[in-house]
Amino acid sequence: MVAPPSLFRSLTLRYVLALALVGSLATTAFLFLHKVILRHENEAAVVNLSGRQRMLSQRITLAASLAMDSADPARRRFWLDELTAAASLMERSHEALTKGDPDLEIPADLAASIGPLYAARPDEVSRQVAEFLADARALAASDGPIDPADPAYQRILARSSQVLSGLDDVVSRYQAEVEQRVRTLEQLETGVWLVTLVVLTLEALFIFRPMTRRVQSLLQREAERREAAEQQSIDDQRRAETLVDTIADAVVTIDQDGLIRTFSPSAERMFGWSRTEMLGREVGDLMPDSYQRRHKDILRHYMGGGAPRVIGVGLEVEGRHRDGSTFPLELALGEWQSEGRRFFTAVMRDVTQRKALEESVRRAQKMEVVGQLAGGIAHDFNNLLGIISGNLEMLEERLKDNPALLKRVEVAQHAAARGADLTRKLLSFSGSRTSQPQTVDVNAVIRAGNDLLGRLQTAGIEVDLALEDGLPPVHIDPGEFEDALINLVLNARDAMPGGGTIVIATSVFQPEDASPEVVVSVADTGVGIDFADQKKIFEPFYSSKPPGKGTGLGLVTVDSFVRHSRGRITVYSAPGRGTTFRISLPALAATPTDAPGPVPGGTETLLIVDDEAELKALLCGQLESLGYRCLPAGDADAALAILEERRDIALVITDVIMPGTLDGVDLARRALQSRPGLKVLLMTGFAARSSDDLLRQVPSAGVIAKPYRRRDIAERIRALLDAPSPSPADAPL
Known part of the structure; x- marks a missing residue:
C-alpha cells in the first residue's frame, strides 16, 4: 500500500505531467490552427487580387475603346491616362501574385505556390498578361487619334478574352486546392475543438480566475480615479465660477438660439439687471434697438456658416442699461460646444471713461495747436510792443516839461502795458510762457483784475471781494496767480446753475513755529463736491462737468501754480453746502519801497542782433542815450562777422528767434566758443524754449523777456557786465 504522502506526490506529479501534456497539445493545436487561419486569409487575398486583375483587364479594354472613339484630344488623353493607371495596377497585382507583396497581404511563400499556376501550360497566363500590358502601354503612348486597325488596339481586344479565360482558369485551379485544404481543416476540427476545450478549461482555472480578480481590483481603482476626477472637475467649475464672479469685466454666455445662460455679478452692475431676471432671456435685451435685429441676422448667418468670423476679435459696440440709456462697450467673444450645442461667451468692458479720456486728450491736442498759434502771435506782438513802449519812454524823457503831452504819453504807455499783459496771457495759454516770480501784493493783483472777474458774472451770480488790508507781500508770478484765480472763479460759477454768490x-495766517502765510480763498454757495470726488479733482483731465463742458485742466493749472509758488491748496466742501478753495502762500517781510534811482549806463561796446530793424534801432537809441556804443546786426551770420573784426565788444544782446540757419542760441554758443569771456543776453518774446532751457544750453547767458522797459534791460545789462567773466569750462560745446 502506497503511503498517502507518496500517493499524493505521485498524483501531483501525474497531474502536473498531464497538465503539461495537455498544455503542449493545446499549444501545438493552437499554433497549427493559427497557421491554417493565416493561410486561409492569404488565400482569400489571392482570390480577391485575382478578381481585381480580371476587373483591371476589362477596365483596360474599356479605356482603349473609349480612347479610340474620342474625337476630343483632351478626352482621348483622359482615357489613355486611365488605361495607363489600370495597366500599372494590374502589373503590380500580377507581380504580387507571382513574387509576393506584403502591402497587398501576399507573402513570398504563398506567391511561390501560386506562381507556377500562372506559368503552367497550355495557357501560360503570365506571358499573356505581360503581352497584354505591353500592348496597353504601347497604345497609351499614342499622341494622335487611334486607328481601329492599330495592331496594339486589335491585340488588346483579342487578348482580353484570353487573359480573362486564363485568369478564371487559375482561380478555378487555386480554388480546388483551397477546397482540399478546407476538407483537411474539417477533419482536424474535432481535434482542435477538443484541445481548445481543454485549453479553455485550464485557462479558466489557472488564468482567467486570477485575471478576473485582478481586473476587479483594477476596476475598483479606476472607479476611485473617476470619482476623484469628477470631484476635481466640480472644484474646477467652482473656481471658474468664482473667477467669473470676481473679475471687473462683465461675462455673459448665450446659447446658439441667443438665450442668456450665464450672467456674472459684474454684468448685473453694468446693465442694471439681476441674474435671475436675465437667465433665459434674449441677449438682444442688452442691446439698443438698432442692434437687436442686426444681431439676430448675424447669429443666424454665423450658425449657417455665412457670416464673417468674429470669435477672438475685439469689437466696439453699444450696450443698453436697464433704464434705456446706452453706453460704449468693448467686446471679446469665445465659442465652445457641449452635448452637441454651441455656446458663446462674451467678456465686456464699459469704456465710457476711456472714451471720455480720449476725447479730453483730443481737446488737449487741439488746445496745444491753438496755443502754439497764440504763442507765435505773441512773439510778433511783443516785438511791436517793444518798439511802441521804447519810443514812449524816450518821449517821456523829452516831455517832462509838458504835463499835457506827458499825460497822453502815459495813457499810451498804459495801453502798451495792457498789451503786454494780453501777450502774457497768450503765452500762458500756449503753455510756453516762462514763469516770472515777483514780489507783489495779492490785493493789488486781485483789484487790477476785478474788471475781468466782473465779466465772468452771469445773471443771478455776484462776485464780492473781502480783502484784508496790510497784507505782507508774496513772491509769485502775478500772471499765473491771476490765471489760477480766474479758474477758481469759473469753477465756482459753474457750480451755481441757479445763481449765488462768489x-x-x-487774510494773514500765522502758523505755530512757522513763517506767516497769505491766504487767498474763493468760496461759493453752489452744489458742493462729493467727498470721494475731492480726492480726484486735481488729477489731469478729471472733470465732474457734463461732456463738452470742461477740459479737466483748470484745477491742475491751479495746483501747478501753488506748487511752483511753494504754497498749499486745500478744499472744504460738502454736497449742497458750497465749496471753498484756500490757497496759502509764503509771506515775505514787508520792506519800504525806495524811490527808483537813475537808470544805470556805461561806456562798453555792445553788439545788438535782431531781425526787427525798428526794434533794433530803438534799443540802440536807448542804450546809446545811456553812454553805450552799439553795433547793430540783422542776423547771426552778420553778428559772427562783426565779432571776428571787433575785439572790443563786451556784450552780445540777441533775439532768440531769428531767420536763417542760426538762431540766437546758436549764435551765443558759437560766440562763446571763440571768445569764452564774452557776455551774452538773450531776448525772448516766444518762450518755446523756457528760461531754464535756455540757461541749460548757454549757462553763462542772461535772459530777458519781451517787451521790457528801458530800466529793466539797462539794469540787466549792467548786472551782466559787472559780473565776473565765466570760466572756459562754462563755455558750451
Missing part, C-alpha cells in the same frame, strides 16, 4: 477773500 466771495474772494484774503
